[in-house]
Amino acid sequence: MWSQIKKQIWQWRGILITAPSVSIFVLILRWSGLLQMLELAALDQMFLLRPPESLDSRIVIVEINESDVQKLGKNGNWPLPDGLLSKILGNIKQQKPSAIGLDLYRDLPVGSGHDSLVKIFENTPNLVGIQKVAENDDSSAVAPPPALKKIGQVGANDFPLDGDGKVRRSLLYLADKNGENIFSFAFKLAYLDLSDRQIDVGQTDDFLVKTGNVIYPLFKSNDGGYVRAEDQGYQVLINYRHAHPSFQQISIIDVLENRIPQDLFKGRIVLIGSTAESLKDLFYTPASSTILTAPKRMAGVVIHAHAISQILSATLDNRPLIKTWHKPQEWLWIFLWSLIGATLIWQQRYSGTSKRKSLFPIISLLLAGCSLIGISYLAFLLGWWIPFVPPLMTLIGSGIAVTAYIARTAGAIRKTFGRYLTDAVVANLLENPEGLKLGGERKKITILTSDLRGFTATSERLSAEEVIKVINIYLGCMADVITQYQGTIDEFMGDGILVLFGAPITRNDDASRAIACAVAMQLAMADVNQKIQQMGFPKLEMGIGINTAEVVVGNIGSEKRTKYGVIGSQVNLTYRIESYTVGGQIFVSESTIHEVGAIAQILDIKEVQAKGVTQPIKIYEIGGIAGAYNLYLVKEAEIFWQLPGAIPLQYAILDGKDVDKTVSRGNLVKLSATGAQICHDSTISPIVLPPFTNLKLNFFLPPHTPITEDIYAKVLDKTAEPNSFYIRFTNIPPEVAMQLQNAITPNE
Structure with a gap:
């Protein structure tokens, strides 16, 4: 049992070492905050890729755009005086909106008509003003309109800003300098609308805000991709609507002059605020993260509209809020992709040396990366913000780390062994601790042996250097063919080759591949002879014998010198079958024909009495093989x-x-x-x-x-x-x- 466990650990060592190591490294990077901006940028892209949503008709924005500022300024009415503002509010009230939000500071009187503005403040119970609560080095608190503060119709218009200056979170409430909780501007307005609809707004037993059946997840400093973010007050992630524009807008001049479409404001939340560039109430948001165009900022009043729309849509339309996983879940998710990346490369480390096969690991990682993107995007559509950048880094990092590990620990060994053995044998030796132990097993394999006809006599007429040059050209070409057909080169014996099909790895088509390999070897002799004849050497001819039988294969030798080989009388029989061939011929045994079946093209059948065999045997001359191989020898008519x-x-x-x-x-x-x-x-x-x-x-x-x-x-x-x-x-x-x-x- 323990030996089996050790064997499994050894076989999976690359994954067991790499996946945890890369995961820990990436988690350290994440904890340091180096990945936060990348993760937030990925979140922004998901907002941009999300399918368009319909305009939220429950909210109307009365905007003060740049044109309005110019028109009011020409008449001496900018800043907007209290008298005109009271007229605007009166025109809006006439259509009986569910709530009115005044996103303009009015802590001090502006121009004439202040009394009329105070009066309309006092007589409009569904009107909410603003105050700025938070104070920092860049900005100071701004007091609310006194009249509205007195009757509790004021909300905080603060937004938490991320490190890149973008607004991705809104507040439900926050504490002022006296420790008193102030509800946000958006929440106050949403509360008024939901109250009109007879929907309860309150708190759960663990003090989470609840509207109807919707509970708002309290943002914490390390949620999602954030690291040690400011989390004062009751913050929630804003699930921005993907529509442009997301809300109906009307100019404040049109409202002032009472050019308002009939029932435009009736039963709706009306927000009054600035969208003019010169008034600088503009913020970067996820919608600003365009790649091909300059980033555009969003007006504060529009961000308030998104925050209100989020509350209404979640409560009334079951539109999802953005939720995040707990840290243990995120850690497991990151480790899982590290495991996937390491496994994909580790499993394909001996997939082959051809260019096409060498691309398999890269393609696997690309497909896995696309799967990660798809899963993250689908989760986002369902309201879940799950880590994207860390798992992508572990996926790629694990793949690179495993590749480096293989290159360092096995590259030299594979290069050395690969000169003698196929990738399958090398993998068997490297992956199994038992692979190098002495001993063997009895198994059914197909044996191929080849030999050059008369090369011994030819070599006597050549110098030693010329003999080696010729034999290397021949063996090099044959080795390439044998490797292509997944044969195991057991031994080079001068000009002879012994090849095994089915050892160390047994496949269903071993016999078929052996015949296909033999045909391909004979066809490759044309290239061999072209090369050596150009060098002035005589033409070579080769005979091949094939036999399928049960033999003993394994590691043979001593502790100091071991050879992976095959022994048994059937090996000798294969040599006997090959000895009957002349140049260009392939003879196979009856057992091989039974394994291959009708796809083998048989030219002739002979019965011979092989030396060392008591009974005559049948040998079959092969002219080609059909099926997926479709290889045939070219036979020329012999004229005497x-x-x-x-x-x-x-x-x-x-x-x-x-x-x-x-x-x-x-x-x-x-x-x-x-x-x-x-x-x-x-x-x-x-x-x-x-x-x-x-x-x-x-x-x-x-x-x-x-x-x-x-x-x-x-x-x-x-x-x-x-x-x-x-x-x-x-x-x-x-x-x-x-x-x-x-x-x-x-x-x-």
Whole structure:
């Protein structure tokens, strides 16, 4: 049990180390306040991206715009005198609004008509004035209109400002310097409207403000993306309406001159305030956070309208308030995305080295990031402000950290092992603590072995440097093909390759991939030969054998030197099957054909008696594979030309590397591009050569019948005239090949 736990911990070590570390680092950044502005900016963008909302018809703004200021100033009526203000209020009262909010300071008389203004203050119970309560280095408190203060019809018009100067919060009440709670201007007006609608406004048992069934979450200094923000008084986040304009507006001149549409104010909350640039009652809000245009400020009276609309909409329309998670929930959320980022990269660390596969981790992170954006946005539409910047940072940071961890701890190992093993084997060794222990397991795999025909004899005519150069070109090209088909290169044996399909990782298509790989290897020989012939070296040919069987695979060797390999009699059988091939051929066992099925293109079926096997076996010559692979060998028709004169020769049977001492005589009577027909006198050479017999030959070419260099060939399974047989050259010296080429004269 404990060993299994340790194994799991080791396999997931990158995630277990990275996710908590990155999460703690980001949480420290957040606690320091460095991420606050980014988080607030992200919140602003969600406001801007939200679908448009309808205009709130319950609120009407009587605005003092720049044009109004100019007109009033020309007549000597600016600042707006008390007499004109009383007339404006009287015109509004005539339509019986539910509440009137005067967002103009009137702590002192202005111009003439002050008595009439006081009178209308005293006779309008649904009129609310303003006072500025908070004092700081930049501003001082402003007293309320005395007449309204006396009858308790005053509200605070203070707004908490964030570090970037934006208004994102409103007040329900705050304490003045005497410790007395003063309700906000917006809340007082909303209270008057809700009271007319017979909706209760009060407090819960834990002293939270409640209107109807809506409870207003009390803002605390570290809510949402804030860090140690000012939280004096009863603050709430403003859920601004996304509409422009959000409220119906009318000029104060139109109201003064009584050019008011019928019933415009009836039953509505009417706000009177400045929107003129010169009066400087303008603030930055989330709506100011445009990317492509200059930021625009919002008039204070409009912000009050949004705060009132929020209360009315939440109470009457079930429009959500903006709520935040508790800190433990936020921490888990941030850690979750750190975990996702680390897992996405960790799981794909051995996805492959191709350019397309190398993009998978980046694409995964991008998709995860888009998912985070989508979830945060949907949550915002439902009224939840959940962290966005910290989880995005942990997502990306974890991905980068895991990438760096892999690069540092496994990069060198993978680079070294990758020269010999596939990514799957490397992953098995790196991910499993048991992976390097000695021992093996019995499993069914497909074995592929390849060998160059006659390369040993060719290499004797080349220098050591040339041999290495040729073999490296060949093995490099073949290794790329084998890796493409997810084969495990178990061993390079000179010019031979042993490849495993199904070890260490078993897949359902191991046998099919082995055949597809073999066909691709034979097709790739064209590129190999093009390269080496350009360098002046002779053309190479390769034979491939494939067998599917149960063998023992695992780590073989000692504590000092270990090799991942395969053992068993079936490995030897694969070598036997490959030994029957000539250049360009692929022979597979019957068991492999059963695994692959009808998609394998079979050119021929032969029955052979393999050395070391008691019963004859069937081998199948493969011409290609259909299905998803769609690979086929190009077979050219072989034409044998009758020689004008027979070429005498001698031959001996090869048994492995040993040459039989018995030398037989014969004549070369026909010749093709790759083979020949040999005729022999049965009375002199009574031995009948079975197909696939390997031969060493020497020709007697004129003048003076010299014996040529050694030539190697294999007896073909091809019907010939009596006392003759066909051979396929496996190695022929260039000089002899040239002489034979000159001897070919087709019959007319």
